[in-house]
Amino acid sequence: MKSRRLFAITCLVPAVLVVTAFFVIPAVMLLFIGAGKGPDGEAGLWRYLAVLTTERYRSAMVSTVILSLLVTAVTLVIGGISGVFLARNRFAGRGILVACLTFPLAFPGVVVGFMVIMLAGRLGLIASISVALGGDRLVFAYSMAGLFLGYLYFSIPRVLLTVMGVAEKLDGRLIEAARSLGAGPWAVQRDIVLPALAPAFVAAGSICFATSMGAFGTAFTLATRIDVLPMVIYQEFTESANIAMAAALSVMLGLVAWLILALARLNGGSSVAAAG
Amino acid sequence: MRRRLPFMLALSLTLLTAMFLVVPALMSMLAGVTSVYARGISSGLTTEWIIEVWRLYADTIWRSILIALLTLLATLLIGVPVAYAFVVNPSRFTRILDEIMTLPLAVPGLAVALAMLQLYGGFTDFRRSSLFIVAGHVVFTLPFMVRAVAATLSAVDIRTLEEGAASLGARPLRRFLDIVVPAAMPGILAGSLMVVTLSIGEFNLTWMLHTPLTKTLPVGLADSYASMRLEIASAYTLVFFIMIMPLLIAMQIAARANAGKEALP
Numbered sequence: 001m002k003s004r005r006l007f008a009i010t011c012l013v014p015a016v017l018v019v020t021a022f023f024v025i026p027a028v029m030l031l032f033i034g035a036g037k038g039p040d041g042e043a044g045l046w047r048y049l050a051v052l053t054t055e056r057y058r059s060a061m062v063s064t065v066i067l068s069l070l071v072t073a074v075t076l077v078i079g080g081i082s083g084v085f086l087a088r089n090r091f092a093g094r095g096i097l098v099a100c101l102t103f104p105l106a107f108p109g110v111v112v113g114f115m116v117i118m119l120a121g122r123l124g125l126i127a128s129i130s131v132a133l134g135g136d137r138l139v140f141a142y143s144m145a146g147l148f149l150g151y152l153y154f155s156i157p158r159v160l161l162t163v164m165g166v167a168e169k170l171d172g173r174l175i176e177a178a179r180s181l182g183a184g185p186w187a188v189q190r191d192i193v194l195p196a197l198a199p200a201f202v203a204a205g206s207i208c209f210a211t212s213m214g215a216f217g218t219a220f221t222l223a224t225r226i227d228v229l230p231m232v233i234y235q236e237f238t239e240s241a242n243i244a245m246a247a248a249l250s251v252m253l254g255l256v257a258w259l260i261l262a263l264a265r266l267n268g269g270s271s272v273a274a275a276g
Numbered sequence: 277m278r279r280r281l282p283f284m285l286a287l288s289l290t291l292l293t294a295m296f297l298v299v300p301a302l303m304s305m306l307a308g309v310t311s312v313y314a315r316g317i318s319s320g321l322t323t324e325w326i327i328e329v330w331r332l333y334a335d336t337i338w339r340s341i342l343i344a345l346l347t348l349l350a351t352l353l354i355g356v357p358v359a360y361a362f363v364v365n366p367s368r369f370t371r372i373l374d375e376i377m378t379l380p381l382a383v384p385g386l387a388v389a390l391a392m393l394q395l396y397g398g399f400t401d402f403r404r405s406s407l408f409i410v411a412g413h414v415v416f417t418l419p420f421m422v423r424a425v426a427a428t429l430s431a432v433d434i435r436t437l438e439e440g441a442a443s444l445g446a447r448p449l450r451r452f453l454d455i456v457v458p459a460a461m462p463g464i465l466a467g468s469l470m471v472v473t474l475s476i477g478e479f480n481l482t483w484m485l486h487t488p489l490t491k492t493l494p495v496g497l498a499d500s501y502a503s504m505r506l507e508i509a510s511a512y513t514l515v516f517f518i519m520i521m522p523l524l525i526a527m528q529i530a531a532r533a534n535a536g537k538e539a540l541p
Binding site: 005243 | 296
């Protein structure tokens with residue numbers, strides 16, 4: 001079996017080369033650029049702290065975190081309720097409903113931004129309805145509220161699929177047992193369904209949060225005047241040509257996203273093991 | 277009677293959510309074939325905007341297809357062997373490699389693209405070609421291919437199959453081509469559909485990596501959303517929907533076929 005081991009090791013070579021050349025070396029280089037000389041001629045690790053110390057970056061970080069937390073919370077509520085509902089009920093049209101709720105998975109962020117323009121833009125649905133009702137033309141696609149709608153749009157399908165996947169494996173006998181012991185529908189949800197879904201919520205929530213933190217396409221379409229962190233990084237890079245600052249900020253953004261996912265994996269992993 | 281109220285509430289929420297996701301997509305499809313969207317359907321239906329999109333952006337559509345196919349080729353050549361090695365010869369090194377390979381999914385695409393630009397910005401010929409975008413897409417989609425293929429290979433117990441072939445005297449490369457690849461086929465198919473769909477829709481990396489001569493479909497979309505009238509932007513989005521719909525349906529069918537196989541003893 002020695003030849004098999006040798007062959008298996010050879011199988012790793014192309015991947016190691018490609019990942020090293022196009023990810024590892026560039027990423028390490030980015031770390032150094034973030035601490036290197038900027039347009040102001042100053043070098044140093046301080047730039048990594050600028051996200052906390054400089055007012056503009058700090059406020060962008062804070063609003064990005066708040067927006068992402070809000071999106072995650074609302075998505076978990078909607079995705080949780082709808083996911084459990086779809087997993088536990090069979091009715092006519094259910095397949096079409098699931099298809100409607102999951103097809104935006106393949107949309108790039110820019111298209112999601114355009115969907116928000118169709119809803120809340122100047123010629124959007126909400127504007128037409130508000131005019132038809134005799135009010136002012138309601139347009140909020142290019143504000144924080146529009147961004148919030150867009151992030152919900154791409155988050156709901158992911159969370160819904162995760163919750164549905166776990167809820168379908170839920171042991172129906174537990175629920176029957178609880179019911180026959182006199183538990184009402186709310187008590188069943190609170191004491192049986194929610195605890196069983198907790199690991200799925202942690203996993204889906206962390207992915208949702210990390211995706212929202214780094215979302216660039218949707219922000220690019222909608223947030224030309226809103227400072228969310230990915231847009232600030234983009235502006236540093238293009239308009240200010242402050243590559244060192246853009247590098248430091250994107251390293252910090254990447255770090256936050258990665259940490260959230262790693263923490264969730266630790267938690268999700270252990271609770272899954274405990275349940276097993 | 278006690279179950280009625282929660283059922284109706286959950287159903288209403290689910291229907292509202294589905295409408296939130298579907299209505300804007302339908303509106304945009306409609307806008308793409310409406311003469312003057314501000315005046316509504318009564319202004320007449322037309323293919324004028326789609327023809328205009330083709331005139332303005334056909335190159336981005338072809339380029340996106342080409343980049344997706346090259347990305348697929350690369351992820352197949354690189355990803356299938358790696359998935360095989362992960363399954364038959366797991367070690368501390370393969371775990372670390374797996375971890376590093378999935379890192380580009382956790383880190384925002386913007387950061388990955390910035391890093392690539394810093395290293396390769398100076399290699400002018402490479403930077404200006406579509407291959408630069410392919411490299412970014414490979415880094416981003418490779419983990420999906422590896423996951424899908426490794427899952428299939430673990431499920432079919434590839435070690436035992438291979439030992440049978442080995443005892444008959446087959447060399448490692450022969451075994452890989454004749455035993456491993458056919459056994460991995462459902463995973464390869466699922467992974468391929470995923471890679472192509474992701475590559476065609478990728479924007480976050482591509483926006484940073486593209487040049488005026490290497491615009492892809494999503495880059496063109498962003499361009500049209502910023503500078504074209506709503507009808508053209510909508511018609512272009514419609515073209516995009518038409519391109520990814522078959523991929524999504526194929527993915528559903530492949531997933532269902534795989535689930536069916538797992539259910540068998």
